[in-house]
Amino acid sequence: MKTTFSFTLFILLIVAASGCDDEVFEATPRDFPRLLTRAVTEISEKGARFNAEFRYRGESQIISYGFVWNETPFPTLRTPSTDIYAVDENIQAEDFSVFISAGLNPGSTYYVRAFTQTQEYTVYGSNQQFVSKGSENQ
Amino acid sequence: MFKHCIPILLSLVILANCYALDFRNGYIVQNQNDTIRGQIAYQAYGKYLESCIFKSNGMERQYFPADIDGYGFDDGRYFASGISKDKFVEAHIIGELSLYQSDTTFFLKKGAEIRELKTQLVAREIDGREGVMEDTKWKGIVSYMISDCIQNPMGRMSSLKMQIKTLSKLTIEYSECRGASYVDYGGTERRMKIDVGLTFGYTKSSIGINNVNQLYKESFLGFAENYVSQDPSVGLMMQVFFPKFSERLGLQIETLYSRASYQQFVSYGLVNDLYFHDTFLSIGTVSIPVTMLFDLPLGPKNSLLLNAGINNDILTKKESLLTTESVDEQNRVKVSEDTEMFEIRGYQGGVYSGIGISHSIGSVDVGISLRYAYIFQFDNDSGFTAANNKLNLSIFFIYR
Numbered sequence: 264m265k266t267t268f269s270f271t272l273f274i275l276l277i278v279a280a281s282g283c284d285d286e287v288f289e290a291t292p293r294d295f296p297r298l299l300t301r302a303v304t305e306i307s308e309k310g311a312r313f314n315a316e317f318r319y320r321g322e323s324q325i326i327s328y329g330f331v332w333n334e335t336p337f338p339t340l341r342t343p344s345t346d347i348y349a350v351d352e353n354i355q356a357e358d359f360s361v362f363i364s365a366g367l368n369p370g371s372t373y374y375v376r377a378f379t380q381t382q383e384y385t386v387y388g389s390n391q392q393f394v395s396k397g398s399e400n401q
Numbered sequence: 402m403f404k405h406c407i408p409i410l411l412s413l414v415i416l417a418n419c420y421a422l423d424f425r426n427g428y429i430v431q432n433q434n435d436t437i438r439g440q441i442a443y444q445a446y447g448k449y450l451e452s453c454i455f456k457s458n459g460m461e462r463q464y465f466p467a468d469i470d471g472y473g474f475d476d477g478r479y480f481a482s483g484i485s486k487d488k489f490v491e492a493h494i495i496g497e498l499s500l501y502q503s504d505t506t507f508f509l510k511k512g513a514e515i516r517e518l519k520t521q522l523v524a525r526e527i528d529g530r531e532g533v534m535e536d537t538k539w540k541g542i543v544s545y546m547i548s549d550c551i552q553n554p555m556g557r558m559s560s561l562k563m564q565i566k567t568l569s570k571l572t573i574e575y576s577e578c579r580g581a582s583y584v585d586y587g588g589t590e591r592r593m594k595i596d597v598g599l600t601f602g603y604t605k606s607s608i609g610i611n612n613v614n615q616l617y618k619e620s621f622l623g624f625a626e627n628y629v630s631q632d633p634s635v636g637l638m639m640q641v642f643f644p645k646f647s648e649r650l651g652l653q654i655e656t657l658y659s660r661a662s663y664q665q666f667v668s669y670g671l672v673n674d675l676y677f678h679d680t681f682l683s684i685g686t687v688s689i690p691v692t693m694l695f696d697l698p699l700g701p702k703n704s705l706l707l708n709a710g711i712n713n714d715i716l717t718k719k720e721s722l723l724t725t726e727s728v729d730e731q732n733r734v735k736v737s738e739d740t741e742m743f744e745i746r747g748y749q750g751g752v753y754s755g756i757g758i759s760h761s762i763g764s765v766d767v768g769i770s771l772r773y774a775y776i777f778q779f780d781n782d783s784g785f786t787a788a789n790n791k792l793n794l795s796i797f798f799i800y801r
Binding site for chain 2 (some may be wrong): 287289290291293295297298299306339383384385386387388389
């Protein structure tokens with residue numbers, strides 16, 4: 264009887280403990296935001312959606328943020344013939360995205376990176392690759 | 402792994418056998434059938450059969466079988482003289498037919514007649530070939546002793562085994578058949594004692610990375626050498642004692658659940674770039690330590706508990722994450738994709754030891770314990786070794 268009671272109580276405690284929210288990784292504070300480029304979604308003949316997430320936003324004043332994309336890997340703001348989508352705003356949200364409906368050629372492979380600029384740093388997220396199905400406006 | 406345990410286990414066994422006597426409430430029965438209450442030294446089973454150390458009114462004296470009829474503890478155990486030559490024997494049933502035991506030998510007593518039940522293997526020739534078989538003369542003795550009341554005694558012998566449980570049952574049946582009273586000293590129940598309980602505590606675990614292979618040195622620049630986490634834990638505890646062998650030394654099996662997360666930040670310069678790394682480990686663990694337990698009485702209600710044995714960790718969650726950013730001379734930051742830091746093993750082995758004190762409150766023992774586990778099979782990576790040191794402080798409740 265006492266064995267059954269203890270075992271049942273133990274299982275209940277484990278289930279209760281397991282049910283708690285998973286720990287969320289929080290980046291250690293640093294002088295610049297930590298920005299991740301997320302996978303491209305909603306790929307269609309009309310365009311594609313680019314996604315990004317701040318894993319660490321910090322206290323820095325953000326001057327601009329957005330995406331750069333090109334048919335060559337690791338595009339930057341200074342890479343020749345790179346397309347840029349930029350917003351000049353001190354964004355406070357944890358993530359941002361944009362639906363690109365122009366300039367994407369069907370069948371072409373593109374490399375996308377999120378970026379953000381502060382007074383001191385230009386931060387580029389990792390490289391995300393996708394095959395375009397085209398866009399509404401060429 | 403076991404070489405770490407052996408010295409600790411040996412120490413426990415030596416302690417169990419060498420520790421100064423403690424006394425439990427009991428009585429002696431003198432040859433004039435006088436009973437004197439007092440305290441009897443708690444000893445190893447074999448010593449109980451040789452002599453009894455009795456303390457009453459501050460006087461301590463050792464009694465041998467020739468000195469007294471028997472002695473007993475308040476918890477039920479009774480040792481009688483006059484059954485086996487120069488030895489006490491443990492009484493299981495005393496009645497019209499009585500059952501006693503000394504080591505592996507049983508005794509049946511009816512009136513003044515005492516018969517010894519002993520089993521042994523004897524050589525026999527069967528179909529021209531030499532073989533061994535059990536000598537079952539003892540069954541004939543049992544059959545003879547019960548034949549004046551129990552129906553078909555020989556028929557009962559085929560399934561009879563020389564065990565406390567079956568012999569006690571038959572002995573009681575005989576007394577009931579004769580309409581006589583008997584005393585059951587509960588020998589069956591005392592063969593194994595299982596106590597269960599719960600523990601609640603706090604675990605400080607420290608993962609250390611060392612012995613990094615020279616070829617991997619550069620890859621491990623992002624790893625800190627030590628990761629620490631402090632987390633609550635909950636567990637189920639089971640203690641198994643074999644009083645025939647020792648009431649102090651037992652087996653303790655626990656299941657302990659805890660969740661831990663570890664994080665470290667590392668930055669360094671390499672060529673013209675600065676590198677920043679966050680390392681993050683998230684682990685859910687069901688620990689199953691299996692230990693020898695030494696229960697050392699500290700007075701009538703308190704005990705000192707010592708454990709040593711092996712620890713088995715089964716990981717219900719194992720995540721490791723390494724983030725990397727590099728900053729060049731123009732303050733351009735390149736954020737890399739998150740990667741797995743290293744592969745954590747799903748099963749981890751180690752050694753375990755503990756010390757605690759407990760206090761009896763009715764049928765519950767309440768205590769506090771400090772336990773240490775060293776887990777040395779933490780990862781699957783060949784480039785380094787990682788070990789986890791766990792220190793746990795718990796309160797526990799054991800239902801006796």
